[in-house]
Amino acid sequence: MTLLQRIKNMVRARSIHVAYVDVGSCNGCDIEVLACLAPRYDIEQYGIFVHNNPREADVLLVIGAYTPGWEEKLAMVWEKIPDPKAAVAIGNCPISGCLFNRRGSFVDPPVKKHIPIAAEVPGCPPRPTEILQAILSVRDSVFANWEESHP
Amino acid sequence: MGLSLIWYLKEFARTEWIKKFLFAKTAPLVTPSHFRGFPEPTGKTCQHALFCMMACPAPGAIEVVHAGDGWMPRIHKGHCIRCGLCVEACPNGVLKSGRILETMEREGTSLLFSFRIAIDLELCTGCGNCCTACPVNKGIDAQMGAGGHSSNDEVIMRVQEGDIVVIHEDKCTGCKTCEVSCPTGAIRIARILEGYQQPVQEGSQ
Incomplete structure (x- = not known):
């Protein structure tokens, strides 16, 4: 990796856009993501800008236990995100379905089955600090080797 | 054009600006110690009462597994919702989370488990499978045979004259082994969880 590429990667990793998608959660995790935006x-002090446009996003936050209404639609959202990209599962629901994953329920967790997940944040809901740490740990790997692997 | 360039350079050369740009302080991401995290072991020995698993509201979040010689609860992240009920329900204080244990001690609160055995005599055939399957019965009267007959008065239940008789309901540990072994589904164990607070002593407040 040349020095120029390294500098580019570093700068890109410090300016990432985040989109979030709620695939059937109880809104608890949405509120925690919202708390990340609050003072x-x-x-945004870490250079992370949240606006819900997958076309511009680098990191996708997936929240919720994957209800049947999201069949194919989540993959559609994921395909709209330009490379390089990463998805972070927020909360217990996308990891295991937790309380909603009971006999007779229609949810289809884990979300890992449907789109590739780079990081998972357990918790019901996870704390804003944990969500932030997950995004911060993912952002370096998103752009690592990107220039080399896509000349 | 030239003037504005000079103006920009002058602006960026200010020491105050350079300091702010290079040493901008961001708040550290720390979690206060009193926040409830995932339950952690305190180092006390697990007595395998399994109350943590019974109290847990999230499916598959906690299970008690073999650890060396004894038992140890294991928390599954991604299932645990950090409610802290396992910490409160444990009679031996094996787990800790935030300041739940301190609060319990200060306020004299505890979660008590009790178990009721309900037998539908219409369905019960008096086969004695429940009496022989019960691990507590086995510990008390190892000689109990296939019919569930026993001369020992200390057992939880036994078969007398073709009918099941519950003698010591209080010894039940709520494992529900009898429920599984019953061929007609006649026996049901109710796990009752109640919150308890010790009465405050007169004049202590």
């Missing part, structure tokens, strides 16, 4: 945690 106490202030996600």
Whole structure:
């Protein structure tokens, strides 16, 4: 990796766009993601900009236990995100379905089955600090070797 | 054009600006110690009462597994919702999470488990499978045969004259082994979880 590429990667990793998609959650995790935007945690101080446009996003936050209404639609959202990209599962629901994954329920977790997940944040809901840490740990790997592997 | 370039250079050369740009301080991502995290072991010995598993509201979040010689609860992240009920329900204080244990001690609260045995005599055939399957019965009267007859008065239940008789309901540990072994589904164990607070002593407040 040349020095120029390294500098490019570093700068890109410090300016990432995040989109979030709720595939059937109880809104608890959405509120925690919202708390990340608020002044106490202030996600934008790390250069992370949240706006819900998959066409511009680098990181996709997936929240919820994957209800049948999201069949194919989640993959559609994932395909709209330009490479390089990563998805982060927020909360217990996308990991295991937790409380909603009971006999007779229609949810289809884990979300890992449907789109590739780079990081998982357990918790019901996870704390804003944990969500932030997950995004921060993912952002370096998103752009790592990107220039080399796609000349 | 030239003037504005100079103006920009002058602006960026200010020490205050350079300091702010290079040493901008961001709040550290720390979790206060009193926040409830995933339950952690305190180091006390697990007595295999399994109350943590019974109290847990999330499916598959906690299970008690073999650890060396004894038992140890294992928390599954991605299932655990950090409610802390396992910490409260444990009679031996094996787990800790945030300041739940301190609060319990200060306020004298505890979660008590009790078990009721309900037998539908219409369905019961008096086969004695439940009496022989019961691990507590086995510990008390190892000689109990296939019919569930026993001369020992200390057992939880036994078959007398073709009918099942519950003698010591209080010894039940709520494992529900009898429910599984019953061929007609006649026996049911109710697990009752109640919150308890010790009465405050007169004049202590």
